[in-house]
Amino acid sequence: MERPSPQPLCPKEALDLLNCATGADFDPDKCLRFLNALRACVLEKKVKKFSLSQSIDKEEAPIHEAKK
Numbered sequence: 001m002e003r004p005s006p007q008p009l010c011p012k013e014a015l016d017l018l019n020c021a022t023g024a025d026f027d028p029d030k031c032l033r034f035l036n037a038l039r040a041c042v043l044e045k046k047v048k049k050f051s052l053s054q055s056i057d058k059e060e061a062p063i064h065e066a067k068k
Contacts (some may be wrong), residue, residue, distance in 0.1 A: 001035035009013060009042070009045045009047050010038060010045060012040055013034065013038035013041045014050065016033055016038075017034040017038050020034050
């Protein structure tokens, strides 16, 4: 059985797509570009499945912080 990666794979691409889909100024064409970027990333890194941390409350989304 494969173990989950210790570091999230394709985090920027996944967050960009999620934020686009939930944004007040939803733009389908822009979101499609983010979807294509995420697809390219998961194919390159051979991601088979995404999962959220067990510690995340079901009502709250993770907070993304910029790298310092």
